[in-house]
Amino acid sequence: MSLIETAIRRELRTRPDQGQRSVDEILTGRSFAAVVLDDGSVGTAMDYQGYHGGGSPGAVVCRRGPQVTDYLGTSPGRSLLDCDLVRTPPAGLDLTRQAVKIALLSALSRPWLRPTALAEAGLGHVVAPFDEVHAHQAGSTVTEALTRAVGSAGTVGVIGFGGLMEHLAEVDGVGRVLVADLHDAPRAERVRSTLARFNARFGEARIQLVGDDLxxxxxxxxxxxxTPSSLCNxxxxxxxxxxxxxxxIVVGPSGAVPPPVWQAHGAVLACTELRDSRFVRAYHHDDHLYEWYVEYDRRLAYWPQERRPAE
Structure with missing residues (x-):
């Protein structure tokens, strides 16, 4: 069973109110697709088509009302989880429709990511600013969670150039970070210069590219x-x-699905973003503010709490 099928069958369908949700708005044309539900929940997912095409306000397509119904392939009284878009396998969808599908599931997953739900699931969590998540800060909650997740591992892998790559390289005991990047050719010079800057600080080639060798x-x-953007391609x-x-370790804004889905595949730490109406307004009107939300908005990190023995 695929990860998406697992999310739908084992988690999303367990809430009786899911069939009552409807979509107010679908936004496409930028590097992320966005879906807004009738209760205000916002889900986003990377759109590889928009990401490579350099979306702008002029390229934004906003769908509402009947346009939403047609795009999703749904009808009144039919659960969003049963709409044609969700039921269609990835091979039958272009990149933008696949992104909208993941964004829809992300919006429907919001109840699982509320503080009370995380606590009930035995998960610790923190909402942290960009710099605390992506840079090593001794004593910070994120650094401590990342250190526990790494454990005694001396070599750590990273898929996709970015995420917590630099932070991982600074965890005590980590001697190598091997980075497999499937899309490094178009930005090879930026990747090389960034690696050189990081490794100069370490005094060794601690972060190493290994091509696409998973x-x-x-x-x-x-x-x-x-990176959960792998859901989108x-x-x-x-x-x-x-x-x-x-x-x-799951890192990226496209991964806002129910935590048990990631944990079933061995996730010991997840870091994602919960976007809201501010992101939607920026999507419509403001290039610079949109990019700020994409790059620097606050992150939600969560991890399994250590179980204490019964007294």
Missing amino acids: HRLADECEVVQI ATMDEVLRTLRGLRL
């Missing part, structure tokens, strides 16, 4: 950071099969 990560790493299930049995 099997090397599986062979040499105990812990691997994955339908490669996530292949990634999970290759890394089966390893501890996973």
Whole structure:
């Protein structure tokens, strides 16, 4: 069963109110697709088509009312989880429709990511600013959670150039960070210069590119950071099969699905973003503010709490 099917069948369908939700708005044309539900919940997911096409306000398409119904392939009284878009396998969807599908599931997943729900699931969490998540800060909640997730691993893998790559390289005991980037050719110079800057600070080539060799990560790493944007180009299930049995750190805004879905695949730490109406307003009107929300908005990190023995 794919990760998305697991999310739908084992988690999203367990809430009786899911069938009552409707979609107010679908936004496409930028690097992320966005879906707004009738209760105000916002879900987003990377749109590889918009990401490579450099979306702008002029390219934004906003769908409401009958346009939403047609786009999703649904009808009154029919659960969103049964709409044509959700039921269509990735091979039958273009990149933008796949992104909208993931954004819809993200919006429907919001109840699982509320503080009370996380606590009831035995998960610790923190909502932290960008710099606390992406840079090592001794004593910070995120650094402590990341250190626990890494454990005694000396070599850590990263899929996709970014995420917590720099932060991972500074965790005590980590000697190498192996980065598998499937899309490094178009931005090769920026990748090389960024790596050179990071490694100059370490005084060694601690962060190393390994091309697209996921099997090397599986062979040499105990812990691997994955990006949930793999849901948006339908490669996530292949990634999970290759890394089966390893501890996973899930980092990215496209991963706001119910936590048990990630935990079932070995996730020991997840970091995502919960976007709201501010992001939607920026999507419509403001290039610079939109990019700020994409790059620097606050992050939600969560992890399994250590179980204490009964007294």
